[in-house]
Amino acid sequence: MSHAGAPVGGLLVLVDPVARRLDGESVRIAKDVLSAGAAAKICLPDSQEEFARALARRGHRQPVIVGDDRALVRAVGLLYRERGLGDGAVSLIPVGQVGSLGLARSLGVPLSAVAAARSVLDGAVRPRDLLVDDSDGVVLGDLRIPPVRAAARAPGPSVWSAYRSLVRTLVPSVARVGHRLRVEADGQLLVDVDRAVEDLRVVPVPASGGTAEVTLRLADGSSLRVRAASVTVSGPDFRYRADALVAGPVRRRTWTLRPGAWSLTVPRG
Structure with a gap:
C-alpha cells in the first residue's frame, strides 16, 4: 500500500446528479475540504452522459467521485472501457441513501463526507481486484444470481391480507425450482442444468494470487465452494446482480478476475 497525497495534476471532482439532489450539504462539505x-x-x-464526458476529459487529474455505489461502479466501468484504470487511483466520497452505500463500506471508504475527503488528500492507495465480464461490464465487490422469489406485488390494499397469505404459501415451492444453469469455474463443470441452482455468489478474495470465491447453493440443500480465476454461467435467460446493479436477461456470461486492475484511496492504517 502506498500513500496517496495530492496528485501533481490535481483533482477532478465529479459530483453525481443524484448526490447533489439528495444531500447538497455533504456535497458542499466535500468540495470545501478538497478545494x-x-x-x-x-x-x-446533469446527466450520465455529461458525467462520462467529464471523466473522459480529466487529463492528468485524479478522479474523485461524489456519489453512491452506482456512481463509483459507473466511473470504474468507464475507465476500464477506455483502458484508463492504470492512470492512477480512483477516490470516492460516499453521498447517498444508507442502502446505496454498502459497496463503499465494504471497500473501506469512510461514510462521513469529511473523513472521506481527508482520505483523498492524505490517505493511502490500495490496489483492488476487478471482475470483468465478456461484454466489458465490471464488478467491484459482489456478483450474485440470487434465489428466485415471487416478484409480484399486491394489486391493492383492500386485498393485501389475502394476497400476502397466498404469497407465503407459494414462495417455498417457487424457491425450490431455482435456476437451471450450467456453471463452470476455470473450465471445470461445477453444476449442469439438471440440478437447480438456488443461489450463486462470486467475490474476489484479497491477497489470493488472483482468484475469486465461487459459492453455489443448490435447491436440493447441498452447496459447493471453490476458488477460480474465471466463471462461466449459461442456460435459460437469467438476470444477475453486479454490485448494486441488476443486469440481464442473458443466456451466457463469463466473468474473469483481473488482479490489481484498479486502485482506490482509503484512510491510512
Missing part, C-alpha cells in the same frame, strides 16, 4: 487541500476542478454534470 482547501488540493487544486480541484469541480464538475456538476
